[in-house]
Structures are given as C-alpha cells and as structure tokens.
Amino acid sequence: MSLDADVIIIGAGGGGAVAAKELGELGIKLLILEAGPWYGNKKWSRPNQERGPVSSSSLDDLDISLLRQQYTKTEHTMNDSISGRFRWGPADRRRSPWQRIIPNHGQLWQSTGVGGTTQHYWANSPRGYSTAIDDIWPLSFRELIPYYEKVEATLPVRPAPTTSKEEMFYFGAKKAGWSFIDTLNPTTPGYRPQPNAILHPNERLMDTDLSLEELSKIEGCTLCGHCINGCPHGPSVDKVAKRPTNISYVPLALRTGNVEIRPNTYTTKILTTSGLKDDRQAIGVEYKDTWTGETGELFANVIVMAAGCIESPRLWLNSNLPYNSWVGRGLTHHYWDWVTGVFDEKDIMRILGQEHINPFVGPTSGARLDYPGLGCIQPSGVSPGLFASLTFGFTQSGYSFKQGPSEPEPWDVRGRVVGNELKNWMENYQNTLSIMILTDDQPHKRNGVTLDLNLKDEHGPIPVIRYTPSKEDAKKRDQLVKISADILRKAGAKQIHRTDWPAHLFVHIESTMRMGFVVDDICEAYQVKRLFIADNSVHYNGIGGPNPTLTTQALATRTAEKLAKKYFS
Numbered sequence: 001m002s003l004d005a006d007v008i009i010i011g012a013g014g015g016g017a018v019a020a021k022e023l024g025e026l027g028i029k030l031l032i033l034e035a036g037p038w039y040g041n042k043k044w045s046r047p048n049q050e051r052g053p054v055s056s057s058s059l060d061d062l063d064i065s066l067l068r069q070q071y072t073k074t075e076h077t078m079n080d081s082i083s084g085r086f087r088w089g090p091a092d093r094r095r096s097p098w099q100r101i102i103p104n105h106g107q108l109w110q111s112t113g114v115g116g117t118t119q120h121y122w123a124n125s126p127r128g129y130s131t132a133i134d135d136i137w138p139l140s141f142r143e144l145i146p147y148y149e150k151v152e153a154t155l156p157v158r159p160a161p162t163t164s165k166e167e168m169f170y171f172g173a174k175k176a177g178w179s180f181i182d183t184l185n186p187t188t189p190g191y192r193p194q195p196n197a198i199l200h201p202n203e204r205l206m207d208t209d210l211s212l213e214e215l216s217k218i219e220g221c222t223l224c225g226h227c228i229n230g231c232p233h234g235p236s237v238d239k240v241a242k243r244p245t246n247i248s249y250v251p252l253a254l255r256t257g258n259v260e261i262r263p264n265t266y267t268t269k270i271l272t273t274s275g276l277k278d279d280r281q282a283i284g285v286e287y288k289d290t291w292t293g294e295t296g297e298l299f300a301n302v303i304v305m306a307a308g309c310i311e312s313p314r315l316w317l318n319s320n321l322p323y324n325s326w327v328g329r330g331l332t333h334h335y336w337d338w339v340t341g342v343f344d345e346k347d348i349m350r351i352l353g354q355e356h357i358n359p360f361v362g363p364t365s366g367a368r369l370d371y372p373g374l375g376c377i378q379p380s381g382v383s384p385g386l387f388a389s390l391t392f393g394f395t396q397s398g399y400s401f402k403q404g405p406s407e408p409e410p411w412d413v414r415g416r417v418v419g420n421e422l423k424n425w426m427e428n429y430q431n432t433l434s435i436m437i438l439t440d441d442q443p444h445k446r447n448g449v450t451l452d453l454n455l456k457d458e459h460g461p462i463p464v465i466r467y468t469p470s471k472e473d474a475k476k477r478d479q480l481v482k483i484s485a486d487i488l489r490k491a492g493a494k495q496i497h498r499t500d501w502p503a504h505l506f507v508h509i510e511s512t513m514r515m516g517f518v519v520d521d522i523c524e525a526y527q528v529k530r531l532f533i534a535d536n537s538v539h540y541n542g543i544g545g546p547n548p549t550l551t552t553q554a555l556a557t558r559t560a561e562k563l564a565k566k567y568f569s
Contacts, residue, residue, distance in 0.1 A: 001283070001299055005031035005260070006568065008285055008300040010267045010315070013116020014549050015534035015556040016306030017245035017253060018151070022560035024256030028568055031260050031298065032253075033287055035307075036112025037091035038263040039119075039230075040067030040237050040246070047263075048085065048093045051291035057260040059251055062237040068216075071230035075385045078229040079120065086111040086120045086230065090290040091264055099457055100310060101464040105396060106504025108465065110308060114263055115246030117308070118549060120228050122364040122380075123197040123242050125157045125550040127184055128543030129372045132440065137540040138521040141185075147554035148184075152195075154252070155243045157550065160196035163223060163362030164352055168343075168433050169379040171351055172491025173369055176483075186370040194366050194378060195550075197243040198227070199234075225360040228382060264290045268459050270303060270319040272528055280322065282531035288459065302530045302567055306556070309509035309537040310463050313449045316513070318460040322527040326517035328450060330443035332542035334375065334508045335469050335477050336501050337437040339411065339484040340391050341493025342428045351492065356430040360384070365436070369483070374476045375440040375545030377484050384429055391434060392417040392425065396502040410485035411498040425497070433491070435484040440545040441473040443511045469503050508548050513537035522562035523555065530567065534559050 007023055009016045012034040020030045037047035042063045044052040047070070070085065072078060078085050082097060088110045089097030102108055111117045127148050130141035151157070160166070173191040174180075181190030202220030204210055215222055216233045221241040224233070231242035238251035253259040269286035273279075284299035305312045313328035321327075345355050359381030368378040382390065397403065397415030417425060425432075446468060451461040469477075485496050513519060515538045518526065523538050525531040534556040536548050543551050 003300055004298045005029045005300045007302045007304060008033065008298055009304040009306055009534070010285065011116060011306035011308065011311070011535065012114045012245070012250065012261055013306060013308065013535070014118045014245060015552045016304065017115070017249040018553045018556040019304055019306065019534045019560045020259050021249045021253040021256070022557055023564060024253050024258040026564050026568070027258060028564060029258050030253070031262065031300065033265040033267050033285065034114050034261060034263045035266040035290060036114070036263060038114040038261070039070040039085070040064070042066065044263070047091050051264065055260050055262040057254065059254040062251060064234065064236050064240070067237055067240070068232040071232040073224070073226045073229055075229065075383055079386070081107065088112055092291065098459070099462050101452055101455070101462060102506070103466065103504045105502040106506065107394070108310070108506040110310070114250060114261060115244045118244035119230050119246060121244060121549060122227055124194055124365055124378065124547040125152070125155065125197045126195045126368065126546040128546055128551045129187070129370070130185055131187060131372045132541055132544030138516045144551070144554055144558070147557045148550065150557055151550060151553045155197040155248050157195050157197050158200060159193035160198070160363050160366035161201055161221070161223070162193070163366060164354065164357045165359045165362070165379050165381045165433055166193070166367040167352060168357055168491055169367050169435070169487065172487040175490035176487045178369060181370070187372055189369070189371040191367065191369040194363070194368050196363055196366065197248070198363050199241045199243070221363070223362045225362060225364070225381065226383065227364045228386065266290050266459055267307065267315060268318065270315060270321060270528070270531065271297065271299070272321070279529070280527065281529045293458070302532065302563060304532045304534050304563070306534040308535050309512045310449055310465065312533055312535055312537045313512050314451065314463045317451050324518055324527060326445070326514060328512050329445045329448040330511040330514050330517070331447040331449065331465070331467055331509060332441045332443050332511045333467065333506050334542055334545055335439040335441040335473050335503060336505050336507070337477055337481050338390055338434060338499040338501055339437065339481055339488065340432055340434040340497045340499070341488030341491070342425065342495050343431050343433070343492055344494055345431060347492040348431060357433055358430055359432055359434065370546070371480065371483070372544055373440065375438050375480055377435050377437050377480055380434050380436045384426070387429060387434070388426060391497065391499055392422055394502070394505070395500050397500040410482050410489065411496040413495065413497040414500055417497065433488060433493070435488065437477060437480045437484060438508070438545045438547070439473055439477040439480060441469060441476070441542055443514065443541055444470060448512050465506065467503055508542070510536045510539040510542050510548050515540050522566070523559040532559055532563055
C-alpha cells in the first residue's frame, strides 16, 4: 500500500489548519481534505461556478484581489443559510445545502470551505476558564498555557480597540458595580477588553487624504464592522485584518512546503486495519468529489479528524468504527441569549460626546464580562439585517404583544417584535446596544449527535442533533441575562428587550468526542490508534462559557506536537 501523505487531516477549519502548520514545520508531509470551496485562491477564480483543479500547495496561489471580490459586505450573499457563501453546503451554490436534522426553531451556524466556520467568526479569542479545566479535564490549565501563548502570538491575539459600543458597555458595567480585570486568566467576575484576533486599526485610519479603497489595502483593521461577512481588508491574503485560519494558519502551513490542500473533497469513511478490538489502526480515508461525485481512497500513517462537532462523530458512526457510548454525546453550545437596550440621544451625547452609539462600527465584539461559574457576556454589534433577525425574530417566546402579565422582570419587552413597534426599534438602531449571553452549560449524555438511518444524503446517513438544557443551565442563563439588563439600565437604557433565543441555536458546539471518554489526553482515539481529533469536539466541557476557538487551536497545537513525537520522532 503506497502512502499519499504522512498525515491526512479532515477539515481546514479552526483546528485542522493549525495542526497542519505545526506538523508541516516539523517536515511531516500533510494532505488536508476540505469539503467546501477555497476563496482567495487563483486556482479557483470562480469557486462557486466551476470545479477547478484538484489541489493547491503553493503560497503563490493566494490572491487578495480575488478574496476582495468573493468576501463581499452583502449580508445575504455571504450569510444566507440556504445559498450564502458561508453556508454548510457544497461550493456550487445552485445545489441545496447539506442536510442536518435540527430541533424545531433551531439553527446551525457553520461554514464549509478552507477556513471553515472561522471565516465568519467574530475573532473573539479568550482562553477557557481555569476553573472549568483544572481537576476536571484529563490535563491541567497550566499545561495549556504555553500552547495558548503560541497561538496568541501566531494569530496574533490582542485586546480589542474601544469603539462607542464598548465605551457604553464599560460605563454601564462600572455603574453596575463590576470591577475591571486585567488578566488573560480570570478567576473572579469582572469586565475587560475582548482578546481579539483582528489586527489593530491602521495608524492612517483617520487620514482624510486616503480614500476608503486605498485604506482597505493597507495593513490593519478599518473598523468597518463587517467581520461576520468575512474581512477582505489588507495588502495580501496573509495580512488581512481579521485572522480566520485561511488567513493566518493556512499561509503559514503552505510556506512549509509540506502541505497540500484539496477543497471540494468530502471524507465519507475512515479506513482501518481489520485487527482485534484493541489494535485497530487508522490507515486512510474514502472521499467523494463534491462536484463530480467521483470517489476514491487515500492513505497515510496517521489520520486527524478536524471536521467539527457534528461531522467528526458522524464520520465515526458512518465508518462503523468501534462502539463507544460517548461518541457524539455530551454536546454543549453555551445556551445563548441576547438582550438589547435603546438609549436617548441626549444620554448618549452626555456619556460618549456624540449623538449615536453606532453599534456596527468596529469589531463585532470588543469587550466582555467574565463570570467563572456562570459564563460570560459580551456587547455585540452586527449589521442591520442580522440585528433585526437575531434581536426581534429568532425567539422561543412568541409574539411580545401576546404575552400576558408576569412577575416584574428587568426587561420591558420579550420575544418577537413586529409592526410599528419593530419599526420604532429599527429607526433607533444606531442608538442600541446589544449584549450576547454565553452560558456555562454542562455536558449531558442525552445531548448530542446521532444518525438517522432512514434518511441519507450523498455522504451517508445524516446527523440528528439533540439538545435539552438542564434546569441548572437555565438558571445560569437567566442570571447572566439579568446582569446584562442591569448593565444596560445602569448605562441609561430607556427600554430593554430580551430576545429569549431558542435552546437550539448551535454555534459554539463542543464536547461531542470528549477527551477522557472518546480520546485520550493527547486526543488520540482510545479504540483506533493513529486516529486523532483536532476540533471543538474533544473539549471535556464548554470551557466555562468563553468562545472556544482559541482553546481548540491551543489543543490542536499540542496534539500536533504529541502526534509527531509518538509516530514521527
């Protein structure tokens, strides 16, 4: 059996690209299989219209002009869940997205393509809470610190700049009695700037001699507020302001000369030896070309699954790998919510010295309040279409005008807002401040990913996602919502709206292939040797509530080091 690479990595998203860069720098030959397209690569000048070549392995193929054409600031073009460039589906947008079975009123927010879901992530990069890791995970928080530091230096991660929405949030948090904390490892509650993987604003940002077009070609953030659509601003692909892995780690991986990436290649099966229960080994993969439907096999010494918290367990189950009752189980996703306040212009002027908050300016979220044991909250500013749907449409409470009298709550309105009331809110969009709630929800075996054996797509039985929050997690979320409403009220909000998101908004998905249950402390599968996992699914829990990407990247860095030492020393 001839080998196609030393290591095959499945998925070029938040973890796979990181592992590839680390292994490539050690001289190990890598092949990355990515199901979606590759934007900003000259070999695929029309990535949504034509199949293009099979693969790319050269840094010279990256093209900033193409990326600017393909990463537009049009909300529908980029983020529509059915036909957007950042949907979960094939590169050919004329075809349907790939199906998952999600509970009623649910939404799964993931992207295919080189860079994966980091293409539209907000670049928030806090560390997990030590209190959620120490004496709970199979490794200590101290063991993770050098890997956190390496990723923070590579991206790089720095405190986000303060724009008006952050300044208003800080004002309210201080008035509400919260303390400022100056640490990357919070153990007590407090507010701070968001650790952020976006290059700091360019020094010439306010230079009136530069046009917006000229400014967009200089290194540094333009504070344009379109982070969620994919950032196209910078002099070259590797110097774009926002640092998803297609911008940060993929160029570094290609620079090693040891990494080849095949987009439009969906992995359908892990191939293993037919040994006894305790000595099965991964030897390769089966794949399908998402344009032609052609299938094939590829072989390597080690296989790394980095397909995400839905596809990694699905791939295990569809590959008929050894039974493990925890495969796909224990799903956490930070049981979200969203609270918005609207302010009078005179109060905004008094606090900020300007007429409007303009929440759409700057990084999507440039500040946070950490509360280890409960979770965290972060002021968030999104574009108007997304703001309208997230704030007033996506709810489990029904129409606000249908809700009867209830006990006094710290918000004035709850649920779906329509008609003239919606018009009034949107007319005051520039004077709003929204806060996102991320709950420290705990893994439970009832939550997770299974297969529907009666429904199949071209890649096999499709995944079914289940999640029911516990009473304890619901209490945590409610407490964080009340903290958020109090901050808005103390800042001077004249009206507060709680969206009350459904429990089935899946974005920060973690823990479906948990360390200590499915994989060991270096993320190698207990039951299949030479099979590693490098995505959010190996997290033992939801790391306390903080955004998971940095922790996944730190773990992927560590896993690559341990993998290389064990099998390529």
